[in-house]
Amino acid sequence: MTSQLSISDLEDKARWVRLQSLEATVRAGKGHLGGTYSCTDLLVALYYADILGLDPASPDDPGRDRFLIGKGHACLALYSIFKDKGMISQEIFEEFGTSGGALGGQLDTSTPGVEYNTGSLGHVLGIGAGIALAARMDRAAFKAFVVMGDAECYEGSIWEAIVFAGDQQLSGLVGIIDRNRLSVTDVLEDDTFFNEFPNKVRSFGWDCIEINGHDFGEILAAFESAKQSDKPVMILANTIKGKGVSFMEGGVKWHHSVPNGEELDLARIELSPGTAG
Amino acid sequence: MTTSTITSERQNELAAMDMRDAFFDEIYRIARADSSVVFLTDDMDAFSLRRFKKDMPDQFLNIGVAEQNLVNLSAGLAMSGKRVFAYGIAPFVTMRCFEQIKVNICSMRLPVTIVGVGAGFSFEFDGPTHHGIHDVPIMRAIPEMNIYNPSDAASAEGIAKRVHVAGEPAYVRIDKGTFPVLSDTEDDFSSGYRIINPPGDVTVVATGYMSSRVTAVIESLGSDASGIGLVDLYRLKPVDASFESDVITPSKTVITLEESSISGGIGTIVAEMVAESDSHTKLVRLGAEDRQFIQYGTREWFHSINGIDDESLASTLRQALQ
Numbered sequence: 059m060t061s062q063l064s065i066s067d068l069e070d071k072a073r074w075v076r077l078q079s080l081e082a083t084v085r086a087g088k089g090h091l092g093g094t095y096s097c098t099d100l101l102v103a104l105y106y107a108d109i110l111g112l113d114p115a116s117p118d119d120p121g122r123d124r125f126l127i128g129k130g131h132a133c134l135a136l137y138s139i140f141k142d143k144g145m146i147s148q149e150i151f152e153e154f155g156t157s158g159g160a161l162g163g164q165l166d167t168s169t170p171g172v173e174y175n176t177g178s179l180g181h182v183l184g185i186g187a188g189i190a191l192a193a194r195m196d197r198a199a200f201k202a203f204v205v206m207g208d209a210e211c212y213e214g215s216i217w218e219a220i221v222f223a224g225d226q227q228l229s230g231l232v233g234i235i236d237r238n239r240l241s242v243t244d245v246l247e248d249d250t251f252f253n254e255f256p257n258k259v260r261s262f263g264w265d266c267i268e269i270n271g272h273d274f275g276e277i278l279a280a281f282e283s284a285k286q287s288d289k290p291v292m293i294l295a296n297t298i299k300g301k302g303v304s305f306m307e308g309g310v311k312w313h314h315s316v317p318n319g320e321e322l323d324l325a326r327i328e329l330s331p332g333t334a335g
Numbered sequence: 336m337t338t339s340t341i342t343s344e345r346q347n348e349l350a351a352m353d354m355r356d357a358f359f360d361e362i363y364r365i366a367r368a369d370s371s372v373v374f375l376t377d378d379m380d381a382f383s384l385r386r387f388k389k390d391m392p393d394q395f396l397n398i399g400v401a402e403q404n405l406v407n408l409s410a411g412l413a414m415s416g417k418r419v420f421a422y423g424i425a426p427f428v429t430m431r432c433f434e435q436i437k438v439n440i441c442s443m444r445l446p447v448t449i450v451g452v453g454a455g456f457s458f459e460f461d462g463p464t465h466h467g468i469h470d471v472p473i474m475r476a477i478p479e480m481n482i483y484n485p486s487d488a489a490s491a492e493g494i495a496k497r498v499h500v501a502g503e504p505a506y507v508r509i510d511k512g513t514f515p516v517l518s519d520t521e522d523d524f525s526s527g528y529r530i531i532n533p534p535g536d537v538t539v540v541a542t543g544y545m546s547s548r549v550t551a552v553i554e555s556l557g558s559d560a561s562g563i564g565l566v567d568l569y570r571l572k573p574v575d576a577s578f579e580s581d582v583i584t585p586s587k588t589v590i591t592l593e594e595s596s597i598s599g600g601i602g603t604i605v606a607e608m609v610a611e612s613d614s615h616t617k618l619v620r621l622g623a624e625d626r627q628f629i630q631y632g633t634r635e636w637f638h639s640i641n642g643i644d645d646e647s648l649a650s651t652l653r654q655a656l657q
Contacts, residue, residue: 192412222401
């Protein structure tokens with residue numbers, strides 16, 4: 059079972075998850091490091107700070123909190139976490155990126171701990187709303203924690219779910235937006251879409267908490283607050299694409315590039331244990 | 336195998352029942368016995384649903400006009416142990432949310448039944464956006480999908496039972512209004528088709544509304560039409576392998592008849608089976624032309640411009656028998 063880790067422990071764990079993701083990407087010659095690193099701290103907080111309350115021996119427990127991620131291309135962070143928790147083996151982990159291997163570039167439910175088949179953006183918040191609705195119908199306590207990319211929020215179906223969950227006051231739904239300000243090809247600055255985003259979401263009946271998505275203190279406080287809310291909660295986590303590796307941070311290029319040579323050496327040094335984050 | 340017949344009293348009851356009532360009343364009974372059943376709609380009504388809403392308010396929800404969310408919610412509910420029916424107008428609950436159905440329902444084989452009302456040209460004056468003539472071809476492209484197209488109250492009721500028992504992704508397109516009961520044989524609706532008249536030199540394979548229409552046309556032809564085979568294909572996917580030996584092999588000519596696009600509907604489904612069979616069966620496909628109909632008229636008028644009105648069907652059958 060999970061034990062309470064200090065913030066320093068969580069930072070170490072996040073660095074380890076990033077390093078595992080790096081090595082798997084280099085081994086496979088493919089991966090999406092930029093968007094993996096922007097949400098790694100959020101995922102580490104969910105899985106290691108007792109937010110989800112996951113029992114690795116029983117990932118299908120009907121009473122479990124559900125975790126869903128829309129940006130499934132960040133799968134390597136989750137595979138690393140699942141490996142660390144003993145839910146998948148090192149051998150399976152190393153099948154990432156191989157033909158016919160168990161782990162692909164998107165998540166699917168054949169992997170223990172994965173709730174739904176990712177790949178298409180914009181679906182995930184509505185699915186989370188359905189889970190929260192089921193919990194309410196059954197008077198069950200579990201919640202749905204849903205991570206989305208900021209670019210994903212341009213999908214209309216995200217807003218159908220925001221309207222619905224606000225209207226229904228689904229307190230079992232917690233949305234988390236990985237606001238890394240970069241899409242595959244472009245920079246998403248504070249345009250009309252994200253301008254006043256928290257107030258837009260609040261106007262539909264949600265609580266919205268804006269945080270630094272790399273500050274574990276702020277992340278944990280937001281999750282604890284979300285657990286207590288009687289409304290659906292959206293956490294707008296300001297993040298940095300490529301966070302944790304200096305030359306990747308904030309670069310569009312690192313959506314799906316693979317480092318080699320000196321860049322790889324530097325990335326390994328920056329992600330090695332004990333390095334200041 | 337023993338076959339029993341439906342009593343004449345029961346036949347009369349079914350013939351007087353709106354197809355929607357037959358389907359939704361069965362869903363009502365199922366939901367009464369199984370509290371995991373949840374009924375969602377995108378703001379579509381039916382008289383028989385009012386009782387469901389009144390008696391089981393915790394199992395019914397109008398989620399508003401948002402089909403993508405309708406399917407996403409259905410997926411989330413089904414992932415949490417619910418058996419879900421998601422109801423709306425046929426083209427909207429299949430096309431607006433196609434990817435949600437493909438990924439979130441079918442790829443995970445969740446127990447969600449999409450229910451579309453408005454098969455064929457039944458929304459006659461509402462234009463091509465409301466015509467249910469491309470829903471079957473589109474749903475058929477999804478490997479895991481089971482597609483049902485009932486043709487009378489008996490099949491509507493039977494299909495409601497089947498989809499609940501199966502607990503798999505399903506699409507059911509239902510019609511509105513009353514229809515004669517096509518077969519007096521008790522049926523558990525597991526085979527996917529009903530042989531109304533044994534296949535002969537000429538066999539009509541029809542589905543949904545057109546099964547009723549062509550039954551009436553064959554009856555009107557009297558002895559001229561004796562020997563015409565008639566099969567009601569109510570499960571369009573998957574079609575049992577026995578269909579080939581039961582229907583295609585014994586027929587010199589098969590005529591498919593549907594109120595759906597000729598491209599991708601049962602015309603295509605049966606054509607694929609004929610092409611891969613060892614038979615030399617000739618195939619004639621009748622249905623809606625492969626186009627969008629930016630036109631307005633009665634259902635019968637749409638049939639006439641597509642050559643599937645009663646008069647055209649009678650003429651086609653007479654020619655086929657020559």
